[in-house]
Amino acid sequence: MDTLVQQLSNAGLHEKEARVYIALLQLGRGSAYAVADRSGLKKPTAYVILGELIKKGLVMRVPREKKQLFIAKPPEEFFAMAEERLRLARKALPELITMAESQTVKVRTLFYEGINGVKDSLYYRKDEMKGKDMVGFYATAEDATPELMEIFDPYPENLKRAGIGMKVITPEHESTKQFLNKNNPNYSDIKVVSPSLYSGKVSLEVGDTFVRVILFKQLQSVVIESPELADSVRQIFNIVWSKL
Secondary structure, three states: OHHHHHHHHHOOOOHHHHHHHHHHHHHOOEOHHHHHHHHOOOHHHHHHHHHHHHHOOOEEEOOOOOOOOEEEOOHHHHHHHHHHHHHHHHOOHHHHHHHHHOOOOOOEEEEEEHHHHHHHHHOOOOHHHOOOEEEEEOOOOOOOOHHHHHHHOOHHHHHHHOOOEEEEEEEOOHHHHHHHHHHHHHOOEEEEEOOOOOOOOEEEEEOOOEEEEEEOOOOEEEEEEOHHHHHHHHHHHHHHHHHO
């Protein structure tokens, strides 16, 4: 009973309404007293709830009965009504999204920690980035644990399969040779530079609306959701890229 009550609550009924509706389905038809007895509610409460369910179109009074009886509408009608309410509510979604996007404060910071956290951050907004390009400053792999490399190894290929281009600047280092040899074909373009010019140990990637920073040694990642910041860092990347 409790599981069914919870499921009906998820579909839009409060607990007492769900209990009365289930009780009436079990009875087939019944009086307020019978419904109260089956649902565990007091009779005055059951009678009030029956009235509410009648207003919602889920319960009907049985006509031409000396004793007032009630009957529940079939469950499939209940779920059809719930789906229709959801369909009508969804019409407001574009306007609500516009309202949310119109707010002046757009910066959002997400913090990830541990192997699984770093993995989650890598695929942040992956679906929204399909058909777009990312740029990044990659770190050497000297601080990357074997577990971390297991996450990084399939990442470039997964991006390519998703139709996401990736242009990268990375330092030349013994620790990254194997990774680069395996994944070079998966990048749109990649420039390997001298460690004397760039020897970063923190990776930084730029999407269309976010900047992602990955700290290998700490197993932490920070995603900053800000179109303005993403645009600025991308411009910095393009300046550096053009000089190499």
